[in-house]
Amino acid sequence: MNHLLSQQPIKTDSSNWFASNTMTERFPNIVDAVVRANPAFPSRIKRRLQELSRGMQENSRIPPLTDPAFDKDQWDLLWRPFRGQRWQETQWFFAETWAYRLLLEACDYFSTLKDPFAPLKEEELQRGDAFWPILAAAEARTTGGAPGTTGDELLQALYLSLWGNRADLSFSGGAALDAAGAGQGHLVLREEQRALEHLLSLKGTPGEQATPGREVHLVMDNTGSELAGDMVLCLALQRLLGVSLVLHLKLYPTYVSDTTVADLARFLEVAALHPRQEVRTCAAAFASALEEGTLRLAPDDFWCQPRFLDDAPPRIGEALEGAGLVIFKGDLNYRRVFHDTLWSPETPLEEAAGRKPGTPWLFLRTIKSDCLAGVSRERCQILQEEDPRWRTSGAWGLLQVF
Numbered sequence: 348m349n350h351l352l353s354q355q356p357i358k359t360d361s362s363n364w365f366a367s368n369t370m371t372e373r374f375p376n377i378v379d380a381v382v383r384a385n386p387a388f389p390s391r392i393k394r395r396l397q398e399l400s401r402g403m404q405e406n407s408r409i410p411p412l413t414d415p416a417f418d419k420d421q422w423d424l425l426w427r428p429f430r431g432q433r434w435q436e437t438q439w440f441f442a443e444t445w446a447y448r449l450l451l452e453a454c455d456y457f458s459t460l461k462d463p464f465a466p467l468k469e470e471e472l473q474r475g476d477a478f479w480p481i482l483a484a485a486e487a488r489t490t491g492g493a494p495g496t497t498g499d500e501l502l503q504a505l506y507l508s509l510w511g512n513r514a515d516l517s518f519s520g521g522a523a524l525d526a527a528g529a530g531q532g533h534l535v536l537r538e539e540q541r542a543l544e545h546l547l548s549l550k551g552t553p554g555e556q557a558t559p560g561r562e563v564h565l566v567m568d569n570t571g572s573e574l575a576g577d578m579v580l581c582l583a584l585q586r587l588l589g590v591s592l593v594l595h596l597k598l599y600p601t602y603v604s605d606t607t608v609a610d611l612a613r614f615l616e617v618a619a620l621h622p623r624q625e626v627r628t629c630a631a632a633f634a635s636a637l638e639e640g641t642l643r644l645a646p647d648d649f650w651c652q653p654r655f656l657d658d659a660p661p662r663i664g665e666a667l668e669g670a671g672l673v674i675f676k677g678d679l680n681y682r683r684v685f686h687d688t689l690w691s692p693e694t695p696l697e698e699a700a701g702r703k704p705g706t707p708w709l710f711l712r713t714i715k716s717d718c719l720a721g722v723s724r725e726r727c728q729i730l731q732e733e734d735p736r737w738r739t740s741g742a743w744g745l746l747q748v749f
């Protein structure tokens with residue numbers, strides 16, 4: 348395992364192969380996928396994208412933003428500490444997020460609002476395999492015989508949401524991963540009882556008004572099959588616990604497939620016309636919850652920025668602290684909470700996060716990068732022997748309570 352254990356955020360240099368490979372190969376491959384997916388791009392946009400790619404591969408200095416945009420001042424401040432640094436010798440969490448913001452600039456996103464990743468996301472929707480979590484949940488209800496306990500149903504929904512995270516277009520270089528969810532055997536950690544205790548403590552009495560203290564906040568990740576799994580989870584939480592939900596989404600496109608409000612609307616549009624009734628029913632129920640206001644959307648550009656969670660503005664921090672439970676989806680949000688650092692795996696979560704939240708946090712993540720905390724050294728050694736790539740392959744999941 349070529350990891351230098353350090354208390355600093357992972358760097359894109361030779362100290363971390365996966366982070367370094369992101370800048371030299373994986374991100375340039377994503378740029379190529381975006382150019383292929385947008386054949387109508389004018390040559391000046393293609394040129395800017397190729398310059399971005401080449402700069403990374405040639406380890407150039409990280410350029411600032413150049414075009415005017417509503418958020419340029421903020422990004423200039425975020426870039427300043429890294430001024431003069433090179434793509435392959437800097438902080439990975441910053442470099443990767445900055446690269447996606449430069450990609451949007453190269454594609455004229457902020458003057459056209461045309462999502463350069465839209466064709467890639469649409470392809471997954473049109474292929475139909477984005478809806479497997481909804482069909483799996485419906486099938487379990489029909490073939491599972493007598494409905495299980497509330498806890499069983501909640502766990503099934505949690506795992507459908509967790510394994511939906513495998514289909515992450517930024518991870519697979521633009522191609523959707525296979526739709527099959529990995530087995531529950533591939534779990535690094537499964538703190539199911541603690542998760543259920545927190546969830547069941549939120550259960551209201553029939554007709555009880557939902558209050559912020561009983562609200563579940565979901566910090567979303569990818570659209571497509573991950574969004575399908577998240578919809579199953581949201582509807583299960585509402586049906587079984589009577590809670591209201593707030594979904595925190597990206598304000599604009601980033602990381603190829605991270606969900607925006609436009610992505611969610613498009614997903615519902617396609618799902619409403621899906622040949623399977625179960626998919627149409629799920630989409631209709633989700634749309635009704637939005638209409639009734641028991642499920643609210645909170646898009647924010649904080650989630651698009653290279654800022655760790657303890658640097659969140661009050662509008663985010665206060666919202667999460669006032670929730671009954673916060674569910675963080677996916678790998679990037681995990682990295683954001685735990686400072687994208689190579690902790691010694693048994694490091695307590697409070698130490699890695701630099702805080703103890705005032706409300707329970709639940710992480711549903713397929714592990715695609717090295718940042719990890721709160722897992723015993725013994726467990727990591729067993730995993731390393733079983734699958735040396737367990738930290739970055741996306742094949743292993745984690746259900747962890749903070």
Ligand SMILES: O=P(O)(O)OC[C@@]1(O)O[C@H](CO)[C@@H](O)[C@@H]1O
Pocket residue numbers: 369443512515517518568569602676677678679680682713715716
């Ligand atoms: O947040 P997700 O979609 O689960 O994973 C996104 C991500 O963490 O996966 C890749 C591998 O770590 C990174 O390039 C990227 O930040």
